[in-house]
Amino acid sequence: MDHTPLTRFCFVRHGETDWNRERRLQGQIDTPLNTTGQEQAQTLSQALTARALHFDVLYCSDLVRTRQTAIPIGQATGLDINLDPLLRERHYGNLQGLTYHEAGEVMPEAYRRHRNRDPHDVPEGGESLYAFHVRIQAFLERAVLEHPGQRLLVVTHGGVLDMVYRIVTGKPLTEPRDFPIPNAAFNWIIHHQGAWQLEKWADSEHLGGSLDELL
Numbered sequence: 608m609d610h611t612p613l614t615r616f617c618f619v620r621h622g623e624t625d626w627n628r629e630r631r632l633q634g635q636i637d638t639p640l641n642t643t644g645q646e647q648a649q650t651l652s653q654a655l656t657a658r659a660l661h662f663d664v665l666y667c668s669d670l671v672r673t674r675q676t677a678i679p680i681g682q683a684t685g686l687d688i689n690l691d692p693l694l695r696e697r698h699y700g701n702l703q704g705l706t707y708h709e710a711g712e713v714m715p716e717a718y719r720r721h722r723n724r725d726p727h728d729v730p731e732g733g734e735s736l737y738a739f740h741v742r743i744q745a746f747l748e749r750a751v752l753e754h755p756g757q758r759l760l761v762v763t764h765g766g767v768l769d770m771v772y773r774i775v776t777g778k779p780l781t782e783p784r785d786f787p788i789p790n791a792a793f794n795w796i797i798h799h800q801g802a803w804q805l806e807k808w809a810d811s812e813h814l815g816g817s818l819d820e821l822l
Contacts, residue, residue: 700733
């Protein structure tokens with residue numbers, strides 16, 4: 608029997624950006640939080656304090672919108688922010704910077720492949736869905752090995768959370784997303800005895816409302 612202790616993760620999507628509101632493919636372009644996103648980052652830190660949630664380590668994507676979200680969290684928890692490029696959003700190649708409508712108009716074939724979720728399609732200059740999945744799997748496996756029995760808070764991106772949900776539940780990469788990933792919500796998973804389990808997803812009780820531009 609695997610006696611690995613229970614390790615709990617709380618994943619948080621960064622606060623809102625203007626590009627979220629415009630339904631624009633951000634990918635790894637370094638866009639900052641907008642005013643709403645900055646307020647959400649503060650609300651997140653206050654919710655952690657109000658709920659008396661304890662964490663042992665704070666991880667964060669190294670892109671600016673996640674760093675801006677993590678700074679008040681680090682201040683509230685007293686944790687150092689560990690930047691990790693494995694937690695970056697997927698690189699969408701030449702689709703980055705376009706709205707979904709624009710992508711369909713100016714790059715219809717590339718956008719069709721994107722929409723069809725072909726795991727091995729590589730957008731020009733970008734990253735396949737399969738490679739993205741492998742990258743997030745690598746972070747999870749490493750985190751479990753390095754932090755057995757601990758509680759981890761991870762500030763990252765919507766696409767990363769999409770991969771986390773699929774890894775934990777077994778939902779295929781090819782299936783459309785039918786689960787919410789709102790900005791600044793809490794998403795809880797655990798790893799115990801060699802298996803993943805979804806604990807609570809899209810917990811947004813601390814927010815007055817939050818954007819999920821794809822649902």
